[in-house]
Amino acid sequence: MPAFRLTSAVADAFPDTLIALVTATGLRGRESWPHTAVAMEELEQQLADGTWRPADETDPRIDAWHTAYRSFGTNPRRIRPSVDALGRRLAKKGTLPRITPAVDAYNAVSVRHGLPAGAFDLDHVTGDVVIRHADGTESFTPLGEPDTVEHPKPGEIIYADTTDVLTRHWNHRDAHRTRVTEDSTHVTFVLETLHAARDGHLLTTAAEELQTLLTPHAERTVVHHLSPAAPQATV
Numbered sequence: 001m002p003a004f005r006l007t008s009a010v011a012d013a014f015p016d017t018l019i020a021l022v023t024a025t026g027l028r029g030r031e032s033w034p035h036t037a038v039a040m041e042e043l044e045q046q047l048a049d050g051t052w053r054p055a056d057e058t059d060p061r062i063d064a065w066h067t068a069y070r071s072f073g074t075n076p077r078r079i080r081p082s083v084d085a086l087g088r089r090l091a092k093k094g095t096l097p098r099i100t101p102a103v104d105a106y107n108a109v110s111v112r113h114g115l116p117a118g119a120f121d122l123d124h125v126t127g128d129v130v131i132r133h134a135d136g137t138e139s140f141t142p143l144g145e146p147d148t149v150e151h152p153k154p155g156e157i158i159y160a161d162t163t164d165v166l167t168r169h170w171n172h173r174d175a176h177r178t179r180v181t182e183d184s185t186h187v188t189f190v191l192e193t194l195h196a197a198r199d200g201h202l203l204t205t206a207a208e209e210l211q212t213l214l215t216p217h218a219e220r221t222v223v224h225h226l227s228p229a230a231p232q233a234t235v
Contacts, residue, residue: 002125002161003234004188004226007132010157011228014068018196019131019226020207022189023122023235024102026219029182033101036213039108040096047094054087055114061202062087062114064194065171072133072155074169082171083116100182105213106189113206115199116171116192120159121184122235124177127162131170131226134158140165141176188235189214196227 004021011017046052055062057076062084069076076084086107090096096107102119110117120129134152138160142148152158152168159167166175171192180187191206193199211221224233 001234002122003128003232004224005128005130006226006228006231007130008231009133010131011231013071014194015228016194016196017227018193018200018203020191020203021224021226021233021235022191022207022210022214022221023224024187024189024214024218024221025185027102027185027187027214028217029100029102029180029184031101031217033105033213033217035216036101036105036108039112039213040098040104043090043108043112044095047090054090054111055083056087056091057084059114060195061193061199065116068157068194069169072157072170073153074156074172079169079172081116081169082118082173083110083114085172086111087114100180101217102180102184102187102189102214106191106210109191109206109210109213112209113191113202115203115206117190117206117210118159118167118171118174119180119187119189120166120174120178121180122186122188123184125161125166129159129161129166131157131159134160134165138165140168142168143174143176143179146176 066076136154
């Protein structure tokens with residue numbers, strides 16, 4: 001089973017980091033997920049009613065990621081954190097994209113709580129997953145672009161396994177190889193905050209909400225956490 005590990009250099013740079021790892025085994029992505037469909041529809045209706053709006057870059061949760069991106073040389077208004085991009089899309093279009101039930105579930109939880117989220121099909125992960133600074137030699141094939149190869153800049157924070165990069169700019173975009181499809185059966189979902197002291201309760205709530213959406217469609221779900229004090233978890 002793979003381990004997820006936060007390097008000491010990233011932990012030192014972002015000492016209040018807290019990451020929830022929600023792992024589902026025996027996932028059934030081809031059946032109907034009515035609770036996830038309702039969760040998405042409720043967000044869209046609340047937006048239409050004016051009773052709720054997704055967090056934008058003026059929100060401390062998003063601003064923290066903009067500051068982090070700038071610290072490792074990424075312009076967050078050109079290359080946005082995933083939750084920022086998703087919230088902007090929802091605010092503009094009034095709807096969330098429908099991709100697969102599992103992806104829809106983490107998108108709904110992400111935008112509801114203003115926390116970046118992603119996921120990795122563990123059957124396509126090689127070795128352990130490390131959250132670290134890039135050295136500039138790595139390669140990355142973006143989700144939906146299987147013929148494209150990019151190279152993160154030195155110092156950029158990435159998720160990487162023993163083959164190549166799984167996520168660029170910490171949480172901007174996932175890789176094509178480990179994307180979650182309807183046929184993915186063993187998946188780790190990731191939720192993140194840089195301010196555990198302030199938003200740790202939000203992360204806990206979001207992880208519980210995601211686990212609740214996943215549980216009816218999986219044989220088993222479990223939640224682990226990464227932090228500077230507990231930098232490794234085997235999923």
